[in-house]
Each structure stands twice: as structure tokens, then as C-alpha cells.
Amino acid sequence: MNEEVDFILESTEENMQKAIKHLEKQLLNIRAGKASxxxxxxxxxxxxxxxxxxxxxxxxxxxxxxxxxxxxxxxxxxxxxxxxxxxxxxxxxxxxxxxxxxxxVPPLTEERRRELAKQAKAEAEEAKIGIRNDRKVANNELKKVDISEDAMKIAEENIQELTNTYIKKVDTIFENKEKEIMTV
Structure with missing residues (x-):
């Protein structure tokens, strides 16, 4: 494939990894019952x-x-x-x-656990929005590159695969955090 396309894919993946790291850091601040x-x-x-x-x-x-x-x-x-x-x-x-x-550290009430789970979900949604924005930026960058229609289609599919992979990672991270929060 084209070097420019490879560069766009690599930088997009890097940005998506940053979104995951940011999410993990934000979720660390949400306490899940035990002191840390x-x-x-x-x-x-x-x-x-x-x-x-x-x-x-x-x-x-x-x-x-x-x-x-x-x-x-x-x-x-x-x-x-x-x-x-x-x-x-x-x-x-x-x-x-x-x-x-x-x-x-006081034990969490059921109501507080639900609030924390909502907060974690909001952080996960923010990460997903960031990942989708990375996809949008990458697709716009692709349009500027001079490549064939087939190569364009393949590159767009690769970007979509990356997006799907990172959205799944966000979902998995959120599910684990939610389980951690809701466990008494």
C-alpha cells in the first residue's frame, strides 16, 4: 500500500490507543469500594x-x-x-x-454504586466519541491522498476495523469496571 495511507493508519491507531489509556486513567479515579x-x-x-x-x-x-x-x-x-x-x-x-x-473509606451504598457506574459509562462514551473522531479524521486525511478507488475502499475498511476493535476494548474495560463497582 501507499506510504501515506500506512502513515494515516498508524497515527489513527496511535490516537485510538491514547483514547484507551485516557479512559483507563479516568476510571482509576472512580473508586470501586476498597481503598486505593x-x-x-x-x-x-x-x-x-x-x-x-x-x-x-x-x-x-x-x-x-x-x-x-x-x-x-x-x-x-x-x-x-x-x-x-x-x-x-x-x-x-x-x-x-x-x-x-x-x-x-466508607462502604458504598447501592445508590452511590449506581452513580459511579453511570460516571464510568460516561467516561466510556467519551472514549468512544474520541475513537470515532479519530476515524473521521483518518477518513478525511485519506480523501486528500491520491490513490485508486480500490485502495481507498481497502484503507477505509482497515480504519473501520481499527475503530471496531478499539470500541470493543472500551466496552470490555467498561464492563470490567462496572462489575468491580457493583460488587459488594
Whole structure:
């Protein structure tokens, strides 16, 4: 096939992979019942005048399925860490024992599980939209390339196959996350 067509196919697949990676990253932020350090991934802490990710000012651990402990590198940052967790609006109530910050992760109610599943579905739909947009861009790029009608048809079919493959991946990732969320 034509080099330009190969390039379009490769860049389209690369963009679709990015959509999958983004979806996986977004789904990590949706908690599924048990405590995980990733739940605090979006927390920013004011540290010497600048906003810094929590994991750069403290160790975040999960001693059990319902508890997250945040052990700061410097004890003086405990109030800022508590404030950062509250500002992140994750629904957690941090407790300070003078040495570290402890967060009890409440068990999810059925209603909250459904909300989280809806949120996960919305993220999956966003990923699908991104993949379809990648397909549209690729098809528009193909129209600019000077190739025969048969080669055009084959290239369009290849792009559609890529799209179908990545949409299936999104569905699989979502189904797994939904199962994880709905499991009590």
C-alpha cells in the first residue's frame, strides 16, 4: 500500500490507543469500594507556596481495604494535606493523629454504586466519541491522498476495523469496571 495511507493508519491507531489509556486513567479515579492510593491521585497540596501533587509530599498507603494512610515527609505539612484532601472534594473526612493523616473509606451504598457506574459509562462514551473522531479524521486525511478507488475502499475498511476493535476494548474495560463497582 501507499506510504501515506500506512502513515494515516498508524497515527489513527496511535490516537485510538491514547483514547484507551485516557479512559483507563479516568476510571482509576472512580473508586470501586476498597481503598486505593490512586483515590488521592488528584489531590494537590500547598507546599512551600506552590501546589504540589500529594504523592510528592507524602507516602500514601492502604493498610486495609477501608483505610488510607498519608504519611507526610515533613510533619508540618499535615494541615495542608488535610486541606488538600478536603478541597479535592472526594467525599473523604481526613483525621490527623499528629504523625499522619488517616482516611476511613466508607462502604458504598447501592445508590452511590449506581452513580459511579453511570460516571464510568460516561467516561466510556467519551472514549468512544474520541475513537470515532479519530476515524473521521483518518477518513478525511485519506480523501486528500491520491490513490485508486480500490485502495481507498481497502484503507477505509482497515480504519473501520481499527475503530471496531478499539470500541470493543472500551466496552470490555467498561464492563470490567462496572462489575468491580457493583460488587459488594
Amino acid at each position: 492510593p490512586a483515590m488521592l491521585g488528584s489531590v494537590m497540596v500547598e507546599y512551600y507556596g506552590s501546589m504540589t501533587p500529594l504523592n510528592q509530599v507524602a507516602n500514601v498507603n492502604t493498610p486495609d481495604a477501608r483505610t488510607i494512610t498519608v504519611q507526610p515527609f515533613e510533619r508540618g505539612t499535615i494541615p495542608q494535606i488535610e486541606k488538600g484532601i478536603m478541597v479535592a472534594n472526594l467525599g473523604f473526612n481526613p483525621m490527623n493523629n499528629g504523625e499522619s493523616v488517616i482516611i476511613n
